[in-house]
Amino acid sequence: MEELKLASVKFKSAGKVYYFSTDLELEKGERVVVETVRGVELGEISQELMSIEEFNLDTELKPISRRATPKDIEDYEKNLIDAKEALITCRDIVSRYEVDMQLTNCEFTLDKAKVIFMYTSDERVDFRELLKELATVFRCRIELRQIGPRDKAKVVGGIGTCGLPLCCTSLLGEFNGVSINMAKNQMLAINIEKISGACGRLMCCLKYEDEVYTI
Known part of the structure; x- marks a missing residue:
């Protein structure tokens, strides 16, 4: 049996790194396929594999399911297109309900x-009523996730x-x-x-040089 290694996986180019085990x-x-709390997802190895023994882990890591196949990548790309259409549909449905929510984006798991x-x-x-209609329209599990101003800026982007x-x-x-x-x-x-970013919160870059000024 191959030695298990620690694999760093990212799901977005500027996303958080998550850790999995693998003997591959x-x-x-x-590109790899993994099982996350959200479901089956396509990720990318962000750095060279490391020895698990070098880390004192107090929890067992989930294993990487497999290398991504051309079909996995094709499905992922199609999901990105379908997610844009799903967001338009969802906005139309939300407009019929008296709910104070502004949709920012939509994502499908790899297996939809x-x-x-x-x-x-x-x-x-x-x-609750909105969820029922969304489940009927999309015929899959639905998650409505509330995000904050910083997360919205990360999703929407800008200059x-x-x-x-x-x-x-x-x-x-x-x-x-950032304080x-x-x-x-x-x-x-x-x-x-002047010191707030596009999200309306203090600019993240204030932290970059903070260590120099506090020494």
Whole structure:
């Protein structure tokens, strides 16, 4: 039996890294199929495999199911197109209900057993009746996931005040805590509009140089 290795898997180019075990000889950049809490998904090996023995893991890792086949990749690409159409359909259905929710995007699992609709809202939403209609229309499991302003900016994308694509969509896998003290430490003028990003929250880049100013 091959030695189990630790595999780092990303599902989006600027997404969070998740860890799985595998006995396959996989290279960085290879596409793989894994079972996640959301369902069956297509991911990409983000770095070279590592020895599990080097890490003190307190939980058992889920194994990578298999290398992705050409059909898996074809299905994934088709799902991206179908998700855009599903989002339009869902918006039309939502408009008929008195619910305060703004849909941002939609994703299918690889096997299309589940569809996830992400939305923002300023209040708690009762969407029990809405879920029933969505389940009838899409004939699969439905998840309505509320996301915050930072997550919305990551999904929607845009250009920052620096003239470059937003950090959250291009390089940040996870959001780090950003505080007003970081701006004060860097002796920036505390003008909330100027130090806030597209999401309306403090710019993530305030953290980049914070360590230099706090030494």
